[in-house]
Amino acid sequence: MILSKKVASIKPSVTLEISAKAKALKKEGKDIIAFTAGEPDFNTPDYIIKEAERALVEGKTKYTPTAGIPELKKAIVKKLKAENNLEYKESNIVVSSGAKSSLYHAFEAILNEGDEVIIPAPYWITYVEQVGLAGGVCKIVNTDEKSGYKLIKEQFEGAITPKTKCVLINSPCNPTGVVYTKDELLELARVAEKHNLIIISDEVYEKLVFDGEEHVSIASLTPYAKEHTVVINGVSKTYAMTGWRIGYMACPEEIASAVSAMQGHTTSNACSFAQYASATAIEGGHEFVDYMVREFDYRRKALVEGLSLIDGIRLVYPKGAFYVFMDVSAFFGKSYHGKVITGSVSFAEALLEGGVAVIPGLAFGDDNSVRLAYTVSGEDIYRGIDTFKAFIAELN
Ligand SMILES: Cc1ncc(COP(=O)(O)O)c(C=O)c1O
Incomplete structure (x- = not known):
């Protein structure tokens, strides 16, 4: 079947691919901390x-x-x-x-x-x-x-x-x-x-x-x-x-x-x-929004401060939204379980194997970086940082 040139030009979503892999691993019973969701983890008020x-x-x-x-x-x-x-x-x-x-x-x-x-x-x-x-x-x-x-x-x-x-x-x-x-x-x-x-x-x-x-x-x-x-x-x-x-x-x-x-x-x-x-x-009133912003702010600080202590990570302190975008190119050329990391996609794939899901920067036009969404609980933020550190320590 011949479809339109328009649809043929649409690139497969790197974000969806990595999210699907994270979901499949979770289903298999693996403990994955997913910093991938671009939506608040709160219920509608x-x-x-x-x-x-x-x-x-x-x-x-x-x-x-x-x-x-x-x-x-x-x-x-x-x-x-x-x-x-x-x-x-x-x-x-x-x-x-x-x-x-x-x-x-x-x-x-x-x-x-x-x-x-x-x-x-x-x-x-x-x-x-x-x-x-x-x-x-x-x-x-x-x-x-x-x-x-x-x-x-x-x-x-x-x-x-x-x-x-x-x-x-x-x-x-x-x-x-x-x-x-x-x-x-x-x-x-x-x-x-x-x-x-x-x-x-x-x-x-x-x-x-x-x-x-x-x-x-x-x-x-x-x-x-x-x-x-x-x-x-x-x-x-x-x-x-x-x-x-x-x-x-x-x-x-x-x-x-x-x-x-x-x-x-x-x-x-x-x-x-x-x-x-x-x-x-x-x-409506601003109570819910104020509460959500306070919660995100707390998580933002915890995540950024935890990640900033890791040698090789470079980031600009985020002032808005619920994302941290960080340069991980210092780890390119290193290997995880025998697989060489060559860019943001292989970094994200290796990190997923290590237990943390992030979105490769390639999806945002920057192959040196990855994006983490702090749309997860405070507890998962701390667990995520520890798992991330353990992953970095295993690179060689
Ligand atoms: C920058 C940006 N603009 C727009 C949207 C779309 O939001 P909506 O859910 O209203 O379609 C998103 C959702 O991820 C976004 O990140």
Whole structure:
């Protein structure tokens, strides 16, 4: 059977491969500490579940307006004003089945064949696949520990060509946990303005910031940025609602209408009762989020401090999201149980044999590193560090 060139270009997910291997080993009864899940290990708070139940009982089980129910759009508009200093109307908001879906629709609405999208690496791999599916071309800009894994003005400007259409900013960042400051974002916004670029700002980890860091939306920094940014957000990470599949974009009306029209022929509305629950989540108290952030902060410190003591590990202290991204290239060339480690994939495979599952950096465009998600219990963090140390000690 001959399938489309589009699907043939999709690369198999390194993340899924290693997660599947970890699961299979666990099933065999091996004690694997998995730092792989990109989702909070907390249950969705009760007040949100109750609202979904209420919506179901009241028959909110039919199609809704394609771009989202007014209740949810209102809650999003209010949130963006109060928390992000962003003034939008309901017509600027499109609710989709997860932020992933919002992102894909945004690329489809913006890109023509061959248009370039600047993406700083390390990146969340989905951006690369989605840009390709939408006919765009990724212009990857490598950042490293020295620049704190941040795209800097000069690099950004150097990557722009006549074909550049937009730039992708993800702060707080998956996989590095890096959070851009207001001044850094302002510099990037000015470059975007100078070259008339659209900004896609993925802010799904906005609430997960530590050490007094502040999340700033680039869209709030200049009038140009407001008029040319697609802000992507959702409830998955903030309210432990990954399975509910509710994300949204806030953007100029032109883009919102285009996305809504497209969505009308692809997914239609996002799940009706999950939309009602999401409105309540966004409007609700901050107790749950505060509690979750405190818990993640404690785990972050424990994990980073434990790993930093291991000779050869290099990392930038993460200030947001729930990931630690670390350079393990000092161990390349060494062997584990007779197998030579040559890059991030063989490192992750060997480490999995040693009892710890991590995601190879290759999945994020950096083959010298691996990503650990601290979406596991505090106890598992300490066990993970000990197992990791034992693994390193066995390398020769
Ligand atoms: C950077 C980033 N953006 C967007 C998403 C998608 O979130 P959602 O569950 O809303 O589709 C993820 C999920 O892993 C992510 O890591």
